[in-house]
Amino acid sequence: MIAAAELPDDIDALKAIILAQQEENARLETLVAAFRQALFGRKSEKCDPDQYELALEDIETGIASLHAAGDANEALSRTRSPRPRKANRGALPKHLPRIEEVIEPRDTTCSCGARRHVIGEDVSERLDVIPAAVSMSYRFAT
Numbered sequence: 001m002i003a004a005a006e007l008p009d010d011i012d013a014l015k016a017i018i019l020a021q022q023e024e025n026a027r028l029e030t031l032v033a034a035f036r037q038a039l040f041g042r043k044s045e046k047c048d049p050d051q052y053e054l055a056l057e058d059i060e061t062g063i064a065s066l067h068a069a070g071d072a073n074e075a076l077s078r079t080r081s082p083r084p085r086k087a088n089r090g091a092l093p094k095h096l097p098r099i100e101e102v103i104e105p106r107d108t109t110c111s112c113g114a115r116r117h118v119i120g121e122d123v124s125e126r127l128d129v130i131p132a133a134v135s136m137s138y139r140f141a142t
Contacts, residue, residue: 092125 108116
């Protein structure tokens with residue numbers, strides 16, 4: 001900052017000082033904008049260049065393992081014929097016993113006095129597994 005006593009009395013000199021200060025302000029504003037961009041901008045999260053090589057190594061390792069798995073699959077497909085897996089995703093067999101359980105509310109009357117009605121229902125079948133029981137019999141010699 002220039003002190004008021006040091007300012008020249010010539011108008012042209014004052015204009016030159018003002019223009020120089022405006023240019024300096026514009027340069028400083030440009031620097032501040034660049035610093036803000038570097039600090040908060042899209043590219044502010046910079047990686048170490050060595051990190052890129054690690055990613056490429058991982059990709060190369062993955063590609064090599066895929067090629068190895070593909071070669072192994074080709075060898076297996078040559079030895080046995082492909083057969084689709086048989087999975088029953090439909091209903092359970094009809095000969096299995098069924099227990100029908102209907103869950104309904106105790107009271108079908110609403111608090112306003114209207115009668116409730118069925119909107120929809122969910123039906124599901126589940127296979128319960130009962131573990132085998134081991135029975136032991138003892139024989140005593142007489």
